[in-house]
Amino acid sequence: MDFSISPDMQALLSRVRDFVNKELIPLEAGFLNKEFNEIEPLLQEMRTKVREMGLLSPHMPKEHGGLGLSVMELGLMGAELGRSPIGHFVFNCQAPDSGNMEVLHKYANDEQKEKYLIPLVAGQIRSCFSMTEPDYPGSNPVWMGTTAEKDGDDYVINGRKWFTSAADGATFAIVMAVTDASAPPHMRASQIIVPMDTPGVEIVENTPCMGHRGEGWHSHSEIQYTNVRVPQENRLGPEGAGFLIAQERLGPGRIHHCMRWLGIAERSFELMCQRAVDRPIGEDRPLSSRQFVQGWVAESRAEIDSARLAVLHAAWKIDQVGAPEAREEIGLIKFLVANTMLRVVDRAIQMHGALGITDYTPLAFWYRAERAARIYDGADEVHKVSVAKRILKRFTPSAG
Numbered sequence: 275m276d277f278s279i280s281p282d283m284q285a286l287l288s289r290v291r292d293f294v295n296k297e298l299i300p301l302e303a304g305f306l307n308k309e310f311n312e313i314e315p316l317l318q319e320m321r322t323k324v325r326e327m328g329l330l331s332p333h334m335p336k337e338h339g340g341l342g343l344s345v346m347e348l349g350l351m352g353a354e355l356g357r358s359p360i361g362h363f364v365f366n367c368q369a370p371d372s373g374n375m376e377v378l379h380k381y382a383n384d385e386q387k388e389k390y391l392i393p394l395v396a397g398q399i400r401s402c403f404s405m406t407e408p409d410y411p412g413s414n415p416v417w418m419g420t421t422a423e424k425d426g427d428d429y430v431i432n433g434r435k436w437f438t439s440a441a442d443g444a445t446f447a448i449v450m451a452v453t454d455a456s457a458p459p460h461m462r463a464s465q466i467i468v469p470m471d472t473p474g475v476e477i478v479e480n481t482p483c484m485g486h487r488g489e490g491w492h493s494h495s496e497i498q499y500t501n502v503r504v505p506q507e508n509r510l511g512p513e514g515a516g517f518l519i520a521q522e523r524l525g526p527g528r529i530h531h532c533m534r535w536l537g538i539a540e541r542s543f544e545l546m547c548q549r550a551v552d553r554p555i556g557e558d559r560p561l562s563s564r565q566f567v568q569g570w571v572a573e574s575r576a577e578i579d580s581a582r583l584a585v586l587h588a589a590w591k592i593d594q595v596g597a598p599e600a601r602e603e604i605g606l607i608k609f610l611v612a613n614t615m616l617r618v619v620d621r622a623i624q625m626h627g628a629l630g631i632t633d634y635t636p637l638a639f640w641y642r643a644e645r646a647a648r649i650y651d652g653a654d655e656v657h658k659v660s661v662a663k664r665i666l667k668r669f670t671p672s673a674g
């Protein structure tokens with residue numbers, strides 16, 4: 275294993291850290307207390323600065339204006355950006371757009387790239403990914419109700435989706451729909467580009483989550499698709515390749531999520547330590563003099579460091595042998611890091627006392643918004659079962 279960071283990469287990481295500290299952290303108070311659409315113009319101004327620094331859309335290959343980073347390098351940058359809730363958006367590498375850009379880069383034809391990918395990479399439009407349905411279990415995604423039936427040169431899409439993140443204000447959705455119900459389960463569905471202004475696409479509502487309905491990029495929509503007609507050429511990849519593409523998207527995508535969560539854990543840890551030394555609990559004693567607090571600091575540091583090594587190892591393995599060979603490591607970090615991050619955020623809140631649940635720090639925001647980390651992109655239990663099955667197979671004599 276080689277986790278060494280090149281001098282160029284170290285310089286890039288310190289530029290990004292400086293930018294987050296000086297430009298983004300001071301803006302957080304606005305983000306935490308206002309609705310997204312109100313603060314978006316300010317975030318777009320910040321994007322202009324990032325564009326001038328040549329750092330916009332860092333996840334893309336160089337020929338598409340990105341930085342052409344390896345999975346591990348991108349993860350390291352993601353951890354720096356994750357220290358602020360607005361880091362990824364300002365650098366235009368936020369979910370779900372970053373994953374959609376990667377899929378379009380690989381599967382879209384030239385015309386689609388011109389129409390959707392180029393403005394997405396430039397940060398001029400937003401997109402969403404519409405797979406999960408209210409009436410079917412997202413944990414068993416091959417079973418879904420949305421269909422895309424062929425009619426002439428078109429597909430006609432019918433179905434209901436929810437938790438389509440960032441659909442509010444998006445220019446297009448990539449919709450997962452059954453194109454051949456008689457095919458084997460993993461080959462039944464396809465991914466299809468659907469412009470959001472196509473007749474029959476209706477955002478039913480932004481689903482209220484944790485006391486917050488959200489808006490714009492920071493929301494999750496329920497969407498009804500009724501007789502939505504799009505050309506068959508809007509399909510990405512071959513018919514029936516929807517799940518294959520989704521798997522490809524989720525492999526490196528999990529590294530991005532995990533490193534962003536580590537950024538959240540690191541920042542929460544910084545806030546926790548600072549509060550411990552700044553907060554007096556007696557005339558001559560700070561909070562940091564208490565053993566409980568010292569325990570939280572030591573445990574948090576140990577847990578963050580172990581999680582970070584596990585993610586770097588998974589990223590390194592993807593870079594060496596590809597995501598399919600690293601499935602066990604990828605599944606393992608998904609639940610490991612989500613839980614580590616949530617524990618550290620929780621301890622930091624506890625350490626801050628009442629201040630911890632105010633919106634004067636990002637802790638309460640993360641407590642609300644990131645609980646979902648244990649659910650999206652596969653619930654903890656699903657990953658645990660699949661990692662355990664792989665491990666146990668090696669101990670089963672009949673499997674060799």
Ligand SMILES: Cc1cc2nc3c(=O)[nH]c(=O)nc-3n(C[C@H](O)[C@H](O)[C@H](O)COP(=O)(O)OP(=O)(O)OC[C@H]3O[C@@H](n4cnc5c(N)ncnc54)[C@H](O)[C@@H]3O)c2cc1C
Binds near residue numbers: 412440653654
């Ligand atoms: C904040 C957020 C953003 C999201 N964004 C998007 C998006 O942009 N696009 C999109 O398409 N979807 C999105 N999702 C949906 C997400 O992918 C699903 O919620 C997830 O796949 C789980 O599916 P479900 O909610 O239907 O839960 P279910 O499948 O109903 O599962 C419920 C629970 O059952 C348990 N469980 C399920 N299966 C098993 C098993 N095999 N073994 C043991 N226990 C099990 C788990 O505890 C699980 O949490 C988002 C979700 C959230 C919370």
